[in-house]
Amino acid sequence: MITLSVNGASHTLDVEPDTPLLYVLRDTLALHGPKFGCGLAQCGACTVIIDGKAIRSCVTPVETVASRTVTTLEGLGSVAKPHPIQTAFIEAQAAQCGYCINGMIMTSKALLDQNPAPSDREIRLALADNLCRCGTHQRILEAVKRAAKRMGRRF
Numbered sequence: 001m002i003t004l005s006v007n008g009a010s011h012t013l014d015v016e017p018d019t020p021l022l023y024v025l026r027d028t029l030a031l032h033g034p035k036f037g038c039g040l041a042q043c044g045a046c047t048v049i050i051d052g053k054a055i056r057s058c059v060t061p062v063e064t065v066a067s068r069t070v071t072t073l074e075g076l077g078s079v080a081k082p083h084p085i086q087t088a089f090i091e092a093q094a095a096q097c098g099y100c101i102n103g104m105i106m107t108s109k110a111l112l113d114q115n116p117a118p119s120d121r122e123i124r125l126a127l128a129d130n131l132c133r134c135g136t137h138q139r140i141l142e143a144v145k146r147a148a149k150r151m152g153r154r155f
Helices: 021-028 084-091 101-114 120-127 137-150
Strands: 002-006 009-013 047-050 053-056 069-071
Touching: 047 101, 053 101, 084 101, 084 137, 101 120, 101 137, 120 137
Parallel strands: 002 069
Antiparallel strands: 002 009, 047 053, 047 069
16 A cells, blocks of 8 residues: 555555556546656656656656655646646647647746746756657747746746
């Protein structure tokens, strides 16, 4: 039995300790923000925030996060009340196919929590390991800048 704190709720689960966190989030807790992309921590689609850091859940054994705080895309906001980052991504029309957006949003959240006023270069560096095949990089950059402003931070 492993107890996880996910999106502010505690869950005691009967799962194998080496099960990837992504599988537990999607298959056991029905949280579908994090996506399976490459399974090798190279694309970013599975990104979650653990203790304030953007982490690839596809290669993170669930046992390693038992005493830590996990936040998924669903933990940021809701349809009725989206997080400022989610609102900024919607307004900037930053998603085309949408597959990378979980990783882009979660990585942006971790970035803005650590650096409330990042430069364009810092945003690009933070998001560099998240793959987007659709080419909405400029809109994603704009969304992060909008989110920083919306969250009361200045550039």
